[in-house]
Amino acid sequence: MREKMFLLILAIFTTSASGSIIFSDDFESGTLDKWTIGGRQKGVNIAEVVDRHSSQMAHLHHSKASTEITIEKMFDYDPSLEFSFDMEVSVASNAGPTSADYAMGGPHFDFYDSSEQALGHVWYMHSTSSYPFDYYNQFSAMHVFEITDGSLNSYTLNIQNVLSSINVDPSSVASVNFYFKVYNSGSGYNMSADVWVDNVTVVCELPTLEEIEIVGPNEVAENFSASYKAIAHYESGSTKDVTDSADWQVEPNSVASIEAGLLTTESINWPEEDITICAQYTEGEVTAFKII
Numbered sequence: 001m002r003e004k005m006f007l008l009i010l011a012i013f014t015t016s017a018s019g020s021i022i023f024s025d026d027f028e029s030g031t032l033d034k035w036t037i038g039g040r041q042k043g044v045n046i047a048e049v050v051d052r053h054s055s056q057m058a059h060l061h062h063s064k065a066s067t068e069i070t071i072e073k074m075f076d077y078d079p080s081l082e083f084s085f086d087m088e089v090s091v092a093s094n095a096g097p098t099s100a101d102y103a104m105g106g107p108h109f110d111f112y113d114s115s116e117q118a119l120g121h122v123w124y125m126h127s128t129s130s131y132p133f134d135y136y137n138q139f140s141a142m143h144v145f146e147i148t149d150g151s152l153n154s155y156t157l158n159i160q161n162v163l164s165s166i167n168v169d170p171s172s173v174a175s176v177n178f179y180f181k182v183y184n185s186g187s188g189y190n191m192s193a194d195v196w197v198d199n200v201t202v203v204c205e206l207p208t209l210e211e212i213e214i215v216g217p218n219e220v221a222e223n224f225s226a227s228y229k230a231i232a233h234y235e236s237g238s239t240k241d242v243t244d245s246a247d248w249q250v251e252p253n254s255v256a257s258i259e260a261g262l263l264t265t266e267s268i269n270w271p272e273e274d275i276t277i278c279a280q281y282t283e284g285e286v287t288a289f290k291i292i
């Protein structure tokens, strides 16, 4: 008959919540390497980094009819996403203020589901014409906000507020394409748009880790092995198996060892012995550990 080892159960955890920067670009590298450059490329389109206001800034420019250029970045959707940036937009047209021909520039958000199907669009623009606002805002999954620009301004946009302007179920959104765009609808008029962007920062609040749970048998025979899982519990009620990323230890380690949750025991000379398993898991600035 096998000897038994009895394991004590203790639980200790620490927790805190913090926002985490998931993307930032101040363009001081002098490049647009963090972005995808897109848009229709005919005519005169420029996406570059320039010196402006004593800082390296992204610059988008076009000056021909029916052209656009964008710098884009995809993000996984999370309701806590927040986008901040500094931006200056300048637009010019000789097409007349009421014409359907317009030049515009600004930040845009396109929302996609898990199959990469477009669900809706929210654009912010400074435009030569009121036409795009009237036109686009007749669609339930499209909304265009007018921004007044012409000087360097700071913007902060919370993704939930952005999404609330269109008729899209937030639970169906999987990803967000965030981009700056200059666009010209025109049919030959002399129109141009310039956007300068600096200090783009995207933050996402980490889920609050409440505690870590160790799941597995509370007694193990000598010369035997047993598997343990480390389960992270979040304030939202969700859980995540963090067995592989947790740091596992066992004391005393002269009679047992543990690696990635797999406990291996050796033979002992007395009927029972207490051993302690510890799993420590760190996520962002949060560390949780549990001892059993």
Ligand SMILES: [Ca+2]
Pocket: 026, 027, 028, 055, 056, 057, 198, 199
């Ligand atoms: Ca800069």
